Amino acid sequence: MNIYGVISQALEIVVALALAPLLTGWVNQWRAWLQNKSAPSLWQPYRVLHKLFNKDSVVADHASPLFRAVPYIVFGCMALASSIVPTLSTDLPLAPAADAIALVGLFALARVFISLAAMDIGTSFGSLGARREMLIGFLAEPALLMVLFSASLISKSTSLTTMVEALAHQELAIYPALAFAGVAFTMVSLAENARVPVDNPATHLELTMIHEALILEYSGRHLALIEWAASLKLFAYSCIGLALFFPWGVAEADAPLALLLALPVLVGKLAIGGFLLAVLETLAAKMRIFRVPEFLAGAFLLAVIGMLVHILLAT
Amino acid sequence: MSELLAQFVNLLGALLLMLAFAMISQRRILTLINLFTLQGLVLVVSTAVVGYVTGQPHLYLSAGLTFVLKVVLIPVLLHRIIDRLEIRWDVETLINIPTTMLIGIGVVIFAFNLATPIAMLSTSLARGTLGIALACVLLSFLMMITRAKAVPQVIGFLAMENGLFFAATSATYGMPMVVELGIALDVLIGVLILGVFMFQIREQFDSLDIRHLEKLKDQ
Numbered sequence: 001m002n003i004y005g006v007i008s009q010a011l012e013i014v015v016a017l018a019l020a021p022l023l024t025g026w027v028n029q030w031r032a033w034l035q036n037k038s039a040p041s042l043w044q045p046y047r048v049l050h051k052l053f054n055k056d057s058v059v060a061d062h063a064s065p066l067f068r069a070v071p072y073i074v075f076g077c078m079a080l081a082s083s084i085v086p087t088l089s090t091d092l093p094l095a096p097a098a099d100a101i102a103l104v105g106l107f108a109l110a111r112v113f114i115s116l117a118a119m120d121i122g123t124s125f126g127s128l129g130a131r132r133e134m135l136i137g138f139l140a141e142p143a144l145l146m147v148l149f150s151a152s153l154i155s156k157s158t159s160l161t162t163m164v165e166a167l168a169h170q171e172l173a174i175y176p177a178l179a180f181a182g183v184a185f186t187m188v189s190l191a192e193n194a195r196v197p198v199d200n201p202a203t204h205l206e207l208t209m210i211h212e213a214l215i216l217e218y219s220g221r222h223l224a225l226i227e228w229a230a231s232l233k234l235f236a237y238s239c240i241g242l243a244l245f246f247p248w249g250v251a252e253a254d255a256p257l258a259l260l261l262a263l264p265v266l267v268g269k270l271a272i273g274g275f276l277l278a279v280l281e282t283l284a285a286k287m288r289i290f291r292v293p294e295f296l297a298g299a300f301l302l303a304v305i306g307m308l309v310h311i312l313l314a315t
Numbered sequence: 316m317s318e319l320l321a322q323f324v325n326l327l328g329a330l331l332l333m334l335a336f337a338m339i340s341q342r343r344i345l346t347l348i349n350l351f352t353l354q355g356l357v358l359v360v361s362t363a364v365v366g367y368v369t370g371q372p373h374l375y376l377s378a379g380l381t382f383v384l385k386v387v388l389i390p391v392l393l394h395r396i397i398d399r400l401e402i403r404w405d406v407e408t409l410i411n412i413p414t415t416m417l418i419g420i421g422v423v424i425f426a427f428n429l430a431t432p433i434a435m436l437s438t439s440l441a442r443g444t445l446g447i448a449l450a451c452v453l454l455s456f457l458m459m460i461t462r463a464k465a466v467p468q469v470i471g472f473l474a475m476e477n478g479l480f481f482a483a484t485s486a487t488y489g490m491p492m493v494v495e496l497g498i499a500l501d502v503l504i505g506v507l508i509l510g511v512f513m514f515q516i517r518e519q520f521d522s523l524d525i526r527h528l529e530k531l532k533d534q
Contacts, residue, residue: 174325174326175322179329301420309329312447313325
């Protein structure tokens, strides 16, 4: 471990924490524009966070300590996840702590805790949201794993940093497996981040909400942490997508100058990705909850076929 | 360069397979026809690329033929049929869609396994795509089996022909021109005849459900 590694790791965490709300704001702004509404400011998520951090947190009488601890656990999971994904540099001292499989586990940990907290208070909306969240989670997780496995079959490693290095450095080749994995990954990340075809992040209509139902009981700084964690999750997923499918421009070990260039490249890629997400969300209609298993089964099958195609074409 | 183009053909094959899966999971007839058109377009591009790489000009001709037939003529005919039958939305499946997709993945594994030893014998440009083409054929076959209505069955039949065509171009650089013209004509006539059939079926039973045809049996 050298000094550049530490610097790039620290820089990456700071960038993730600072940029995540901006990405959410960017997507919301484009969504509003595409739907012919007047858009909220790009800085709106920061204002919301600021407002929530300054408010008192109200906790229900019979809430257990778990309820208070969960926002910190969820935020910690998401912050760790976005520091493992190579966004700026592949020289990350924290990266050996978790490979792609552990990363999926990290997301699962956050999901389990937030569902427990939603059921903790005992309101009906909380447990409804928790059940739906677990339904989506258990279908989305294998699909996400299969996507990561497709990429690791090509790069012959499950460590995300090695995957990015291998994918960015090989000679130009077209991998049909990655096309399948890309489509599957888009479907999974829409479901996991509570975006439109599966859940509407802007809704408070009781019967259709999933993510909002989970966090209904939180207020003040707890809510701020969870909102921030949701932004971080979107950021982490976008960065996994960029790392697997557009790995160019990420700095490597012993290249401090490339680190300077990596930040504008990352911002550019995220801006395009966020715009495409807004377009996708505008074009799609929210589907019935009973159609979600079909949607995610489709994602899983695409990812599996991607792996099969890779094995077929490699022989 | 030729290596990259071969990989491009592989990618197009993968796209074809993806579209076959999209067709299996699709409930709406209108989208089904659009997916079929897209599949035809992918086929045109892949035929043209194989023609360019191997320097066989007759493949350009067959790409042109495919374009006229499968991207323009047949989709227009199908659109006209569903407009006149007024069936734009409903597709009824005999098995629910997630199960169909699970069967589909079994079919894909079967096709890949079957094609691997055959592909070993071949020396052609994109021999790996034989498995993909076979999987496309079987998936379209599956679609014909699981759909109860006549129009999706016809589309499944046409998609099956797409898969066969892809197998022919990628594995053996295309069929002889006479055979190709014959098949093209057959498919066109087939669509016309099936279109007439669909009107007859509906006139007879007030529905396009194929299961009604069982009533025609002698008691």
